[in-house]
Amino acid sequence: MRFLFLTTGSHVTVYAMTALAHAVRNAGHEVLVATNEPLIDAVETVGLPGVSITSASIRRFLATVDSPHEMVVTGRGLGRMAAATLAGLSELAQDWRPDVIVGSSMSYAAGLLAAARDVPFVRHIEYLRIPMAEIDPVAAEELAPELSRRGLGGLPKPDLVVDVSPPSLRSSPAADVHPMRYVATNPQRRLQRWAYTRPPGRSRVLITSGTHHRMLAGRSLRRLAAQLTAVGAEVVIAAPTRVAEEFGATAEDVRIGWIPLDTVAPTCDLAVHHGGATTTMAVIAAGVPQVITPPNTHTRAIADALSNFGAAVTARAPHQADHELADVLAAHSRELLADHRYARQAQALAAELAALPTPADVVRRMETLTATR
Structure with missing residues (x-):
């Protein structure tokens, strides 16, 4: 046929x-x-x-x-x-x-x-x-x-x-x-060992705003990453080449570049992103809690659905400066990493998909x- x-x-x-x-x-x-x-x-x-x-x-x-x-x-x-x-x-x-x-x-x-x-x-x-x-x-x-x-x-x-x-x-x-x-699908790249293994003894936070939406400018993105590494997390930023170049040199506990979400998301403890449909579904399938800052009506609907279920927190900051939004996202991230109820709800959604x-x-x-x- x-x-x-x-x-x-x-x-x-x-x-x-x-x-x-x-x-x-x-x-x-x-x-x-x-x-x-x-x-x-x-x-x-x-x-x-x-x-x-x-x-x-x-x-x-x-x-x-x-x-x-x-x-x-x-x-x-x-x-x-x-x-x-x-x-x-x-x-x-x-x-x-x-x-x-x-x-x-x-x-x-x-x-x-x-x-x-x-x-x-x-x-x-x-x-x-x-x-x-x-x-x-x-x-x-x-x-x-x-x-x-x-x-x-x-x-x-x-x-x-x-x-x-x-x-x-x-x-x-x-x-x-x-x-x-x-089934999460995205363009692939040759993988290094860190991409499919969890960092021993520490949490990992994924940050991404897809390929079209710009969630944070370079300096504010660094601000968010710094606040997360300060509490012992490894930070993985999935971003296009232009964003990685603007971000500049990274520390040992920050990785940035084109990263296949289908492989990396299951190794993470939290995802911070804009609520894009591909990103959201990949993270749901991985059973990972989410902090979402939605830029439009549709992404707000996605974020609210996940937040109401208890698998995410919605950060509404349309009028905040980038550095203020970075602080809000960092605070929510620390909350979700400390409260395992979000992870349990995220894993429940992943189990639904798997069935x-x-x-x-x-x-x-x-x-x-x-x-x-």
């Missing part, structure tokens, strides 16, 4: 769907991942065959937004983006005829293409607290002309919804949702979809 994966929004959607795409290939099926030009490098990095569907019309659309991340939180933008990709996707589906189409949660073109091809449509909910109930109606309104031309009264309903959220944090425990274990069906289990479920058509 042929499975066409469609991703939209940010690198998060690519990394979140990678485990399922690899499981499909490992089951002996063919896979293609179709995405927009800004994300094609992520597809290549995780070892999947990728096709860019960026056309002249979608390039014009991308030029109207400040960042691709803007499209993740606006149904109107996502609807426009879906409309702009339909022609390219239809041509792709003529050249490479899919038997099943798997779309990321906000890839509205996936459902439209599946309806046009009369093949099963799988919607992949790739991270926590996506406000689909708010975004879907706006996207449907924006897509009204495309829906009307295809004789559709609304957005096509998926044949299967896959959700990687821990059950305790799921926004809506709908009966038609098929849970799947989250969910594997991507291979979900592949077997998807294989049955074509028999019902």
Whole structure:
């Protein structure tokens, strides 16, 4: 069988769907991942065959937004983006005829293409607290002309919804949702021994703000690291090269650079970050408590869900100077390292994820979809 994966929004959607795409290939099926030009490098990095569907019309659309991340939180933008990709996707589906189409949660073109091809449509909910109930109606309104031309009264309903959220944090425990274990995926690097072993006799704190958000400037990042090493912790800062260069020389108990979270997170006792979906899910899967300083509405929803469960603390500091935020994060970090209740709750969430069906289990479920058509 042929499975066409469609991703939209940010690198998060690519990394979140990678485990399922690899499981499909490992089951002996063919896979293609179709995405927009800004994300094609992520597809290549995780070892999947990728096709860019960026056309002249979608390039014009991308030029109207400040960042691709803007499209993740606006149904109107996502609807426009879906409309702009339909022609390219239809041509792709003529050249490479899919038997099943798997779309990321906000890839509205996936459902439209599946309806046009009369093949099963799988919607992949790739991270926590996506406000689909708010975004879907706006996207449907924006897509009204495309829906009307295809004789559709609304957005096509998926044949299967896959959700990687821990059950305790799921926004809506709908009966038609098929849970799947989250498998952390990210670009890799050659590993040194410290990256997969715990430091003997001391705690380790992971600090990261992903690849797009800047949580702290260099001097304030050093301030946070210094306060953590002062209480005996080793500090690991996962950061792009430009941030590592700005940080400068490190002490023996501070490491900074590109660090694969899937390997390093399980060796840590605490993670301090901005609440990005990929980071959060990787840390949840590792069973590590979190200090989160969320920069926007969606990351605040993620942070609040974890904090309410007792596996994290939310540091709300939108108007504080960087050095003040560093002090707040350091204080929360010391609190969580000293209070083992947070670690117990984090480990409970990790156990929930580990008990969910594997991507291979979900592949077997998807294989049955074509028999019902």
